[in-house]
Amino acid sequence: MSVETPIVQVRNVMRRSVVTxxxxxxxxxxxxxxxxxxxxxxxxxxxxxxxxxxIITVQDMVRDIIVTGRSPEDxxxxxxxxxxxITVPSEMDIRYVARLLxxxxxxxxxxxxxxxxxxxxxLSDLVLRxxxx
Numbered sequence: 001m002s003v004e005t006p007i008v009q010v011r012n013v014m015r016r017s018v019v020t021x022x023x024x025x026x027x028x029x030x031x032x033x034x035x036x037x038x039x040x041x042x043x044x045x046x047x048x049x050x051x052x053x054x055i056i057t058v059q060d061m062v063r064d065i066i067v068t069g070r071s072p073e074d075x076x077x078x079x080x081x082x083x084x085x086i087t088v089p090s091e092m093d094i095r096y097v098a099r100l101l102x103x104x105x106x107x108x109x110x111x112x113x114x115x116x117x118x119x120x121x122x123l124s125d126l127v128l129r130x131x132x133x
Contacts, residue, residue: 007093008093008094009090009091009092009093009094010088010089010090010091010092010093010094010097010111010119010121011090011091011111011113011118011119012094013094013121013125013126014090014111014118014119014120014121014125015119015120015121015122015125016118016119017037017119017120018043018110018117018118018119018120019033019034019037019039019042019043020042020043020044020045020117021033021042021043021044021045021056021077022044022045022077023044023045023047023054023076023077023078023081024076024077024078025076025077026072026073026074026075026076026077027056027061027065027072027073027075027076027077027079027080028072028073029077030042030056030061030077031061031072034058040057040058041055041056041057041058041108041120042055042056042077043055043085043110043117043120044056044077044078044081044083052083052084052085053083053084053085053087053110053117054077054078054081054082054083054084054085055081055082055083055085055108055110056077056080056081056082057082057107057108060080060081060082061080063080064079064080065080085109085110086100086101086104086106086109087109087110087111087112088100088109088110088111088112088121089111089112089113090111090112090113090118090119091113094121094126097109097121097126098123098126101122101123101126102123107122107123107124108120108121108122108123109121109122
C-alpha cells in the first residue's frame, strides 16, 4: 500500500515580499537597495504592460561589474539584468518548481497569480522553509 505525498503549492513556501527596481537605476542604487532590504536579487520592473520582468542578482554584479572593472555608478541595471524571467504560478506543486529550477540552472523565480507578482521562490526556500526532502 503506497502513501501519497501531499501536494505542497508554491504559495505555501514562497517569500511574499518582492523588491523591485527600475531598469534605469544605476547598479550602485541596486546595491544600496539590496543592502537596505537584505536581499540578493531585485525584480526589474516592466516598462509597459506587455513587457517582461527582469532580475538583477549579486551574481550579475560580480560577473559584469566587479570582474570586468566597470563602475557601478556609471552602469545601469538594464545593462546587466537577466530578461525575460522564468516565472511560476502560485498554485504549482513545489516538486515541479524544484525540477524546473534545477534543470534550468536558475536559483530563484518570481511567483505569479493572475498576472501579478505575488512572491519569490528559491531553491533555498524549497529546502529550508517547507522542504522537499
